[in-house]
Amino acid sequence: MEMRIPGTSAHGLHEILVRVWESGAHNFRGGWADALGAEWGSSEFARRHAEVAGLLAETIRQVQALPDAQQNRYSRYFPQWWTAVVQPDVSWSDPGRPARVLVTQETLDHLASAADLLKGALQGTSSAPSGANLEGLRESCHSWLDILAEMPEGELPLSLQEEITAQIRHLLWLIDNAALFGAARIARESSSVVGALAQASTVLTGQDAQTSGKWKRGFLAFVTASALFATGATQVQTAIDAGSGLVKEIAQVVESGTGPAK
Structure with a gap:
């Protein structure tokens, strides 16, 4: 089976958040560990989660390069995307917060929409590669x-x-x-x-x-x-x-x- 590779940083971020969301874990910590394939608290987990933050940073930068109307439409979701990645106000180990409540379906849908828009605008560049080598x-x-x-x-x-x-x-x-x-x-x-x-x-x-x-x-x-x-x-x-x-x-x-x- 051919490996499926996300095309843009926004697609990569979206798919990782979906993995956390669908993990079935009883807390955010378990959901992120499942999604990233790394043990919570390990150096590899830190490295992988830092890379997720990089995907978010690139997504924000690319959205800010869109025409004003599209930029305004999607930039209002920056706080939700950032909160989904870092969850600054809650304990990741809280059993009362299952991974399913990490992010809403609406937030995921808007991120997926932004990803598709960016792919269309940037196809054939380093931000949306077309090659397979x-x-x-x-x-x-x-x-x-x-x-x-x-x-x-x-x-x-x-x-x-x-x-x-x-x-x-x-x-x-x-x-x-x-x-x-x-x-x-x-x-x-x-x-x-x-x-x-x-x-x-x-x-x-x-x-x-x-x-x-x-x-x-x-x-x-x-x-x-x-x-x-x-x-x-x-x-x-x-x-x-x-x-x-x-x-x-x-x-x-x-x-x-x-x-x-x-």
């Missing part, structure tokens, strides 16, 4: 972990190297949990990695020609995988192969930062 993106992440692990001493500041490694590991974690957090979180995190790699290219010393070549080829491969996942457009690969347009300019910037590929 998760394995290609995963392979590119593993290739970058190898490149970073094999970096000669002094080629890149260690702190920057460790930061990028952590970003890529987080992206792999999101890919592993795609059915929970959705495609948009993966696409936006991959865009963040692209930016980090481009920035790091400007401080790479280029003293080791082999490393410079791996860096450039790895960067272009990651840009390809990231863009294909976001846009679903096969012409991205053609553009990179042909060295045309903006892709060519990106390649030139990376090459100038890393030295000539060997």
Whole structure:
């Protein structure tokens, strides 16, 4: 059976809240633990719930970019969506508050409606990806972990190297949990990695020609995988192969930062 992956951050948030709501748990704590697949109070639970808060933040940001009429219609539900995620005024372990009362059907319906609207408006972007090449993106992440692990001493500041490694590991974690957090979180995190790699290219010393070549080829491969996942457009690969347009300019910037590929 093919894994179903939520398309936008709003879809991801909606499906998680529905999981809590339908869990049958006797309190919020149990409902959230069931929905997130992590033990209450564990580091993994904290990590996953923090990611849910990130889905909410992205949903709010995207709604605020809609035309005024649509923005006004959905922004009035921000407090309800936020309250559903954090429940600031009640004890999560209160047996008198079963998971079923976490959120109302009306609030869920408006969140689902906003999600569908955002998908239509943002289709083919990192906020509503159209691609399906998760394995290609995963392979590119593993290739970058190898490149970073094999970096000669002094080629890149260690702190920057460790930061990028952590970003890529987080992206792999999101890919592993795609059915929970959705495609948009993966696409936006991959865009963040692209930016980090481009920035790091400007401080790479280029003293080791082999490393410079791996860096450039790895960067272009990651840009390809990231863009294909976001846009679903096969012409991205053609553009990179042909060295045309903006892709060519990106390649030139990376090459100038890393030295000539060997």
